[in-house]
Amino acid sequence: xxxxxxxxxxxxxxxxxxxxxxxxxxxxxxxxxxxxxxxxxxxxxxxxxxxxxxxxxxxxxxxxxxxxxxxxxxxxxxxxxxxxxxxxxxxxxxxxxxxxxxxxxxxxxxxxxxxxxxxxxxxxxxxxxxxxxxxxxxxxxxxxxxxxxxxxxxxxxxxxxxxxxxxxxxxxxxxxxxxxxxxxxxxxxxxxxxxxxxxxxxxxxxxxxxxxxxxxxxxxxxxxxxxxxxxxxxxxxxxxxxxxxxxxxxxxxxxxxxxxxxxxxxxxxxxxxxxxxxxxxxxxxxxxxxxxxxxxxxxxxxxxxx
Ligand SMILES: [Zn+2]
Numbered sequence: 001x002x003x004x005x006x007x008x009x010x011x012x013x014x015x016x017x018x019x020x021x022x023x024x025x026x027x028x029x030x031x032x033x034x035x036x037x038x039x040x041x042x043x044x045x046x047x048x049x050x051x052x053x054x055x056x057x058x059x060x061x062x063x064x065x066x067x068x069x070x071x072x073x074x075x076x077x078x079x080x081x082x083x084x085x086x087x088x089x090x091x092x093x094x095x096x097x098x099x100x101x102x103x104x105x106x107x108x109x110x111x112x113x114x115x116x117x118x119x120x121x122x123x124x125x126x127x128x129x130x131x132x133x134x135x136x137x138x139x140x141x142x143x144x145x146x147x148x149x150x151x152x153x154x155x156x157x158x159x160x161x162x163x164x165x166x167x168x169x170x171x172x173x174x175x176x177x178x179x180x181x182x183x184x185x186x187x188x189x190x191x192x193x194x195x196x197x198x199x200x201x202x203x204x205x206x207x208x209x210x211x212x213x214x215x216x217x218x219x220x221x222x223x224x225x226x227x228x229x230x231x232x233x234x235x236x237x238x239x240x241x242x243x244x245x246x247x248x249x250x251x252x253x254x255x256x257x258x259x260x261x262x263x264x265x266x267x268x269x270x271x272x273x274x275x276x277x278x279x280x281x282x283x284x285x286x287x288x289x290x291x292x293x294x295x296x297x298x299x300x301x302x303x304x305x306x
Contacts, residue, residue, distance in 0.1 A: 142176040147175075173226065177222075210231050223242050234266070
């Protein structure tokens, strides 16, 4: 290329530099054009995975079996026969006894989370059948204020337990919670005693209670009904504990061992009974329900024929 003057050459040069920038911007724009949520970075193996592939695989990472979060409704549809169940106590609403307000009013927060999750509070009480056996399952919804337990969650669990006692139905919970809900203060903390008391009555009635822990099960939920199951099992690598790791380290002035508060660590230390892969969760429940079922039609061999 022949330049008529130095100035022209200089401007061409600047243009050339500008041109160099342009393709980069184009790439950036292209990246932005990819619709959000198609690819997901796995928290387990850090691989980037096609979201649909995860959804087809029970929301597990196809490379490392990392268990991604699933909502309460999806969870229940994986457990019940044909994914069908009936919800009850759906319209129970928190009353905001403290008239609590932080950056937002508690009442407004409740409305906001109700529109996100389609639930009125952080738990879904349901009844239905697993392998034709009647069960009641309460599944917690983490997307509703971190699955926090307050008056409604406590009351719904107690009512579900009363239903189980009245009908001699096994009780199952699926926990996914950050703990007690601070917006209801002491009323939230009281749910620990209330739900634990109800589990006591369930025990007295001789009705089995199976507690399933998912990532995370912490605070007031782990400190009450979730750890009171006749059988307690957890999904792999779920965080289970009471206080956060940093708080414990600061309190005891010691570094915690690796894997502390993970399901595998709890199993090793006898805090839970087993770790169950999400794909085997329903089959495991069927085995357990058969084991607990003392009705005559379930007994394979009468005592005198043994
Ligand atoms: Zn992975």
